[in-house]
Amino acid sequence: MTDQSPFVDELGPVDYVVVEFPPDGQAFVDEMVAELTRLHDVGLIRVLDLLVLVKDEDGGVEGHEAGDVITTAQMRRLQDRSSEIFSTADVDLLAASMRPGSVAGVIVWENAWVLPLLTAARRAGGQMVASGNIPLSALLASIEAELTAVLSPRET
DSSP: OOOOOGGGGGOOOEEEEEEEEOTTSOTTOTHHHHHHHHHHHTTSOEEEEEEEEEEOTTSOEEEEEHHHHOOOHHHHHHHHTOOOOOOHHHHHHHHTTSOTTOEEEEEEEEOGGGHHHHHHHHHTTOOOOOOOOOOHHHHHHHHHHHHHHHHSOOOO
């Protein structure tokens, strides 16, 4: 077994998502913040970072901590528990998927729901060795291929 920080024993898989809005859209407002807060409060996730990215028509990008832009009580509560994870280079990479003239919210979260399972695995001598994300497009393509195979007449 390798030496590792005790912090690793208390950390679950970490994911992120970038949600793009048109320039006049209301990123992270009302319903999204309420749902993010609910997921956090019931213990499914632990918010690690929240960013708002603004991409101008020329492709220039500005990154802001969400709590600096959105001043609701729920956002302040979430932002108080988060840290600044991304570097300037990370912000540029995240913004590469955005359309010019758009605004995006970036959410980084720990999958807290899996911690009891991982703790039980560690007590049994196991360890998490991989975690991943299956893109929705790949999942839909797999389902479509399966349905096509089931529904198409078979040649004998």
